[in-house]
Amino acid sequence: MTDFCPVLWPEESTPEHLLDCNECGLDQHGSRMVWGEGNPLAPIMIILDNPGAREDRGGSPMVCGTRQTLQQAANLVGLTMEDLYVTFILKRKPVRAYDKQQVRQICMTHLKQQLEEKQPKLIFCLGNVAVQSFFENAEAEVKALRGEIHEIHGLPTAVGYHPLAVRRRPNLLSVFIEDWNFLKDHYNRIKSY
Numbered sequence: 001m002t003d004f005c006p007v008l009w010p011e012e013s014t015p016e017h018l019l020d021c022n023e024c025g026l027d028q029h030g031s032r033m034v035w036g037e038g039n040p041l042a043p044i045m046i047i048l049d050n051p052g053a054r055e056d057r058g059g060s061p062m063v064c065g066t067r068q069t070l071q072q073a074a075n076l077v078g079l080t081m082e083d084l085y086v087t088f089i090l091k092r093k094p095v096r097a098y099d100k101q102q103v104r105q106i107c108m109t110h111l112k113q114q115l116e117e118k119q120p121k122l123i124f125c126l127g128n129v130a131v132q133s134f135f136e137n138a139e140a141e142v143k144a145l146r147g148e149i150h151e152i153h154g155l156p157t158a159v160g161y162h163p164l165a166v167r168r169r170p171n172l173l174s175v176f177i178e179d180w181n182f183l184k185d186h187y188n189r190i191k192s193y
């Protein structure tokens with residue numbers, strides 16, 4: 001895409017009272033909680049389904065493919081980490097089978113709390129799985145919803161493909177960048193009000 005070099009964005013700590021959260025059962029999967037990353041006060045909140053690992057098997061920090069592609073797209077359209085906060089429908093990465101609908105419904109209460117507290121100006125929801133949870137509509141699809149602003153949970157929301165889908169299907173790259181440009185244009189409009 002460019003010679004821009006992605007880095008691991010700072011992680012926002014999990015609130016103290018939720019460090020041992022076991023409400024949905026994903027605590028049994030062994031992956032650690034990631035509350036969010038980037039700028040916790042950013043005007044744009046990006047929502048992905050789950051955090052993926054920030055460390056490799058040896059415990060060293062790493063920037064996974066999803067984070068690389070996301071940051072490259074942001075950089076390409078002129079957005080920086082200061083503009084962006086990334087969080088997740090699920091705060092832990094599932095590593096085996098689980099009750100998808102129930103678990104997402106449970107953890108969405110934490111995301112709703114984050115929305116209340118942070119009051120982002122704009123949401124960018126990436127990937128069908130995150131979109132279906134966030135829109136609370138099992139039929140929702142990026143393909144049909146992209147290129148428009150939707151009012152979801154009282155907040156202007158744009159959608160796009162998941163960065164991993166773009167890595168797997170490079171033909172999605174131009175559409176992905178279009179969606180990032182759409183986000184940036186809308187952000188510029190609200191900034192100028």
Ligand code: SF4
Pocket residue numbers: 018021022023024025026027033090091092106107110
């Ligand atoms: S994924 Fe969400 S509900 Fe489940 S244990 Fe983590 S914070 Fe709690």
